[in-house]
Amino acid sequence: MKLKEEFKVDKEVFTKATEKTLYKLANAGYLDVLEGVISTGKEANVFRGKCRGKYVAVKIYRIETLEFNKLIHYLRGDPRFVVRETKRQMVYTWTRKEYKNLILAREAGVRVPEPIACRNNVLIMEFIGSEDGVPALPAKYMKPEDPEKWYKEILDSIKKLYRKRFVHGDISEYNVLNLNEEPVIIDISQGVVLDHPMAEEMLRRDIKNVLRWFKSLGVKTEDFDSVYRWIKNV
Ligand SMILES: Nc1ncnc2c1ncn2[C@@H]1O[C@H](COP(=O)(O)OP(=O)(O)OP(=O)(O)O)[C@@H](O)[C@H]1O
Ligand SMILES: [Mg+2]
Known part of the structure; x- marks a missing residue:
């Protein structure tokens, strides 16, 4: 090497x-x-x-x-x-x-x-990027063209993880890469299983961050409680 x-x-x-x-x-x-x-x-x-x-x-x-x-x-x-x-x-x-x-x-x-x-x-x-080796940028720097679609997809991902009894805990525009307009979630090292005493707090934080992020992109987001209930209703 x-x-x-x-x-x-x-x-x-x-x-x-x-x-x-x-x-x-x-x-x-x-x-x-x-x-x-x-x-x-x-x-x-x-x-x-x-x-x-x-x-x-x-x-x-x-x-x-x-x-x-x-x-x-x-x-x-x-x-x-x-x-x-x-x-x-x-x-x-x-x-x-x-x-x-x-x-x-x-x-x-x-x-x-x-x-x-x-x-x-x-x-x-x-490697998340183009075939000729250009890395995909975090969504913070490469904003999604269709934020409504991303909003749904990312909440869906949180729910899918929750179903597996898992919470990412650091979802934000910095830790989602924009790969040709497809969101790719990264930086999952702090993620924990639901048995962890901080899991609940981390889930709330993820939801809050996603709502804040997409609100700033002009998406008509739902309120925290209904999203929270939707995710927990597995
Ligand atoms: N699989 C990947 N393919 C392409 N780029 C990546 C990949 N994983 C990470 N990166 C790039 O590296 C950056 C940092 O990665 P990551 O978020 O996983 O590390 P980090 O723990 O946040 O580092 P730190 O917080 O110490 O800066 C990402 O924002 C992204 O630009
Ligand atoms: Mg990171």
Whole structure:
């Protein structure tokens, strides 16, 4: 696998351990090249990679993540995961959580990137973008032409997830990509199952955010209570 020299300079992301993880994924056949940076965030950086001629998205979580407390919050209380002690292990569990949540969302019939592989703090998933490698923009920067249709589709996705006893918890115009006018929901790492003590609060937040977002796009949204009841009426 080729790792550009310029990446190696970024010691905060490309620690020795992360480099090793990337090489392991490459040897397992999941990655040939790591190319451009798509996004640099507080918790993770997302890169465009290539595998057997096809683009993939590679999300690399920082071991020294800045919002570490948030992470512990969402991990504790989710019966699917054991919270381990060291930062490193916790970030690894967090990465696996996003991977599992992607699988769950796909099973629920919700359009999210297809998860491809996950190892330590590295998640490889379907690249959301054009065939020639231009990543799709978040809906915040590429507004939907038909917001009514999106509004319905996103509420529908929340309901589909809820039916699977799952809540995303961070749905907004920043975490929905506009792929040729189709919404693709991303950034699902904080998502929890309904047993989690924060699940209810997260569901309310998602609904509020979606109503606010689409109201700002001129959609005649319903009131919170009727949407809430509609979603919970599974
Ligand atoms: N599968 C994907 N295909 C194409 N682009 C992606 C993909 N996943 C993420 N991105 C891009 O990377 C950005 C950040 O991804 P994501 O929201 O998952 O990370 P994040 O946890 O919000 O990072 P942070 O909050 O630390 O900035 C997205 O806004 C999007 O532009
Ligand atoms: Mg995000």
